[in-house]
Amino acid sequence: MVNFCVILSTVTLALFLTLNEATNSLSTSDINDTPYALMNNYTHVCDPSRFNDLGLDMTSFAYCDTSLPYDTRVKDLIDRMTLEEKAQQIGDTAYGVPRIGLPKYEWWSEALHGVSNVGQWNNIASFFDDEIPGATSFPTPISTTASFNQSMWKMIGQAVSTEARAMYNLGHAGLTFWSPNINVVRDPRWGRALETPGEDPYAVGTYASNYVRGLQDVEGTENATDLNSRPLKVAACCKHYAAYDVDAWLGLERYNFDARVTEQDMLETFLKPFEMCVKDGDVTSVMCSYNKINGIPACADPKLLKDTIRGEWDLHGYIVSDCDSIEVIINHHKWLKDLPEDAVAQGLKAGLDLDCGNYYTNYANNAVVQGKIKEGDIDIALKNLYVVLMRLGFFDGSPQFETLAKDDICSDEHIELATEAAREGIVLLKNDDNILPLSSDNIKTIAVIGPHANATSAMIGNYAGIPCKYSSPIDGFSAYGDVQYEMGCDSVACNNDSLIFTAVQAAKQADATILVMGLDLSVEAESLDRVDLLLPGYQTQLINQVASESKNPVILVVLSAGGVDISFAKNNANIKAILWAGYPGEEGGRAIADVVFGEHNPGGRLPLTWHENSYVDMLPMTSMTLRPLESLGYPGRTYRFFNGSTVYPFGYGLSYTEFSYKLSSSEKSLNIQLNKFQHCRDLDYTDGSFKPPCPAVLIDDLQCDDQNVEFEVEVHNIGEKDGREVVMLYYTPPNGIQEAPLKQLIAFEKVFLAAGESQKVQFQLNACKSLGVVSFNGNNLLPSGSGTIVIGNDLLSFPMSVNFQN
Numbered sequence: 001m002v003n004f005c006v007i008l009s010t011v012t013l014a015l016f017l018t019l020n021e022a023t024n025s026l027s028t029s030d031i032n033d034t035p036y037a038l039m040n041n042y043t044h045v046c047d048p049s050r051f052n053d054l055g056l057d058m059t060s061f062a063y064c065d066t067s068l069p070y071d072t073r074v075k076d077l078i079d080r081m082t083l084e085e086k087a088q089q090i091g092d093t094a095y096g097v098p099r100i101g102l103p104k105y106e107w108w109s110e111a112l113h114g115v116s117n118v119g120q121w122n123n124i125a126s127f128f129d130d131e132i133p134g135a136t137s138f139p140t141p142i143s144t145t146a147s148f149n150q151s152m153w154k155m156i157g158q159a160v161s162t163e164a165r166a167m168y169n170l171g172h173a174g175l176t177f178w179s180p181n182i183n184v185v186r187d188p189r190w191g192r193a194l195e196t197p198g199e200d201p202y203a204v205g206t207y208a209s210n211y212v213r214g215l216q217d218v219e220g221t222e223n224a225t226d227l228n229s230r231p232l233k234v235a236a237c238c239k240h241y242a243a244y245d246v247d248a249w250l251g252l253e254r255y256n257f258d259a260r261v262t263e264q265d266m267l268e269t270f271l272k273p274f275e276m277c278v279k280d281g282d283v284t285s286v287m288c289s290y291n292k293i294n295g296i297p298a299c300a301d302p303k304l305l306k307d308t309i310r311g312e313w314d315l316h317g318y319i320v321s322d323c324d325s326i327e328v329i330i331n332h333h334k335w336l337k338d339l340p341e342d343a344v345a346q347g348l349k350a351g352l353d354l355d356c357g358n359y360y361t362n363y364a365n366n367a368v369v370q371g372k373i374k375e376g377d378i379d380i381a382l383k384n385l386y387v388v389l390m391r392l393g394f395f396d397g398s399p400q401f402e403t404l405a406k407d408d409i410c411s412d413e414h415i416e417l418a419t420e421a422a423r424e425g426i427v428l429l430k431n432d433d434n435i436l437p438l439s440s441d442n443i444k445t446i447a448v449i450g451p452h453a454n455a456t457s458a459m460i461g462n463y464a465g466i467p468c469k470y471s472s473p474i475d476g477f478s479a480y481g482d483v484q485y486e487m488g489c490d491s492v493a494c495n496n497d498s499l500i501f502t503a504v505q506a507a508k509q510a511d512a513t514i515l516v517m518g519l520d521l522s523v524e525a526e527s528l529d530r531v532d533l534l535l536p537g538y539q540t541q542l543i544n545q546v547a548s549e550s551k552n553p554v555i556l557v558v559l560s561a562g563g564v565d566i567s568f569a570k571n572n573a574n575i576k577a578i579l580w581a582g583y584p585g586e587e588g589g590r591a592i593a594d595v596v597f598g599e600h601n602p603g604g605r606l607p608l609t610w611h612e613n614s615y616v617d618m619l620p621m622t623s624m625t626l627r628p629l630e631s632l633g634y635p636g637r638t639y640r641f642f643n644g645s646t647v648y649p650f651g652y653g654l655s656y657t658e659f660s661y662k663l664s665s666s667e668k669s670l671n672i673q674l675n676k677f678q679h680c681r682d683l684d685y686t687d688g689s690f691k692p693p694c695p696a697v698l699i700d701d702l703q704c705d706d707q708n709v710e711f712e713v714e715v716h717n718i719g720e721k722d723g724r725e726v727v728m729l730y731y732t733p734p735n736g737i738q739e740a741p742l743k744q745l746i747a748f749e750k751v752f753l754a755a756g757e758s759q760k761v762q763f764q765l766n767a768c769k770s771l772g773v774v775s776f777n778g779n780n781l782l783p784s785g786s787g788t789i790v791i792g793n794d795l796l797s798f799p800m801s802v803n804f805q806n
Helices: 028-033 049-052 069-077 085-086 142-143 150-169 202-215 263-270 273-277 303-312 325-331 342-348 359-369 373-392 412-425 473-478 500-509 539-549 588-596 611-617
Strands: 004-009 013-018 036-042 236-239 283-286 318-321 427-431 445-449 482-486 510-519 555-561 577-580 658-664 669-673 696-698 708-717 721-732 744-753 758-766 780-783 785-791 798-805
Touching: 013 539, 085 359, 085 373, 142 150, 142 669, 150 202, 150 412, 236 273, 236 359, 263 273, 273 283, 273 510, 283 539, 283 798, 303 318, 303 342, 325 342, 325 359, 342 359, 342 798, 359 373, 427 708, 445 473, 445 500, 445 744, 473 482, 473 510, 473 588, 500 539, 500 669, 500 708, 510 539, 539 555, 555 588, 658 721, 696 785, 708 721, 708 744, 721 758, 744 758
Parallel strands: 236 283, 283 318, 445 482, 445 510, 510 555, 555 577, 669 798
Antiparallel strands: 004 013, 013 036, 427 577, 658 708, 696 780, 708 758, 721 744, 721 785, 785 798
């Protein structure tokens, strides 16, 4: 990712500048060998006193003139650089230009679910040390997504960016964060599912736009009209673009994988979250991925980068490569032989502004000299980069954030938010005889068993920092009774059964048994895909033996990102309840115990389909097609195209109370008058299906702002406990359209209702965004005919008709 040689010390910016002011142009080796002095007394690059101390005349630098637009200032900055100096600024370490007061800068920091210790900042100073021992570690995105609470997603982003700014002020983090990961989980074996918001493109895009808004938005400027100058709290990055979800599977690595993807799947699945992140979230950066797509490396494809991200979606920021992607293009994809200047030229011309690596810095100068690119191509990249730094206050300061300090990191408010996020992300999968919640009046002794019973670091997943503190499951349950802890397994791998006997004995003596099982980063992680969907080693045997011997309630808690085939536990009458806790962050143990004992009523929903293990034997991970391939016997992927049996479906989740739905008002049809420029398009229908006279119209030809439908759903808590309900809306396209999704999520809202309370939830759907389909040839169409709006798991449905009139 990227280096960052700008450091702050107690609300001050730390700048690394050369002591040698004599040279006008420095080579890479010169810059690496040049001593840098740490300047501790300045809040931003253009601080006048800093220029005076450096012997530079500030008035001569138009890039520090705050009366000028950012574009003008950045042009002045770029025009002052030589070609060689320009090349030194477009790698992950931007080396700076000391003679004009431009400091060295490291771009790479991470904030996937809290400020991480991953990134190049460690080249300058530690993210964490005695001054800043940790930062709040929220649940991993797959867990947070399970809450389906959009306001919480944004609140977490706001908390993370507050801590990030405080750490920046103290010299412990940067301003540009390469998060979130918004790849759709197409295959249940993918190792990076924990980093993502799940398998539904709409849910992934909605999470992305909310989290990014939380990270980036400065209060009061969210609706600014000039988005290229809108100030930023920190800068986010949506990654990895695109069709990236194979890391390392049966010898195949992401560095040499060529994703063969149809235009249909690209538009409706792989690109949709990124489009939402750019358009709705106004993210300042997009990272391209290692893989090729239909033979072209993602980071070298002008159609994907320049034409789509910057052109069609109007990105206000920069495009960065995943680290060493230029090297991957040459040495792994063998796409441009062994000519680094060619690869650099291809990346810059494709619209890749920043190389996380050293190919741009080492070869961009030569590429210009050899005539393979223009110097202006580098200027364009530099403009996109330095406008973002201007918006961040790197040059002018950000007074509203400069008071943030140590007390704003690991605050009680943020730790409580992390706890609530963990609670809301827990999914109740089974609750026979309403055994949960347990009562501390009746349950005095609790056996907490399993490889995750004393989990700490496993709960925070990857791309994490050092948490403020940990609350393990043992810690959490100790607040509700006397805990007896038994591992039952020596590790998550559970390679032997020698510890099962003592675990069974503990369960026999306890009033209740909590089995905390599952996966960790040794099973599913970056560069590590799964080969099956089973619990590792002897975990299943441990669960079954404890369940068979215990005479009191047995509760199974699963920690994982991807789904696990626990059909045996689902069907075991001795296992009364099952909870999925994902990777719940630093306060996970407290959250799990609070749910089990009813301090919190679970309302989470699965963001992934939990498949039976036999599913992975039906198709290779490398098959990118979402729809079933009957010729090869491949089933469909994700809930939108798979209609076989599952362990638990996407969107599944129980509660300790019950809810009923009633449609209180609705518009059930949309009549669209076509003009002479709007033409009917054909769609393929299954044999025997009714085909309307005007099957569909191209969405780009419609006036979409006017095509809205509104309805209202009354949700009633008919149970005896307060609770939260996720109202999930799906759309089933008109019957007979070939290759249309079985259903697709189009909206969701989370509501809290006290026992006996009801609330009317209003929805306004834009037909172009919610009711469209993508044809095989890549046309985004609004079909005519009667589809169906489905609320929840078929709890309520009604027809929705679209009619075109000439």
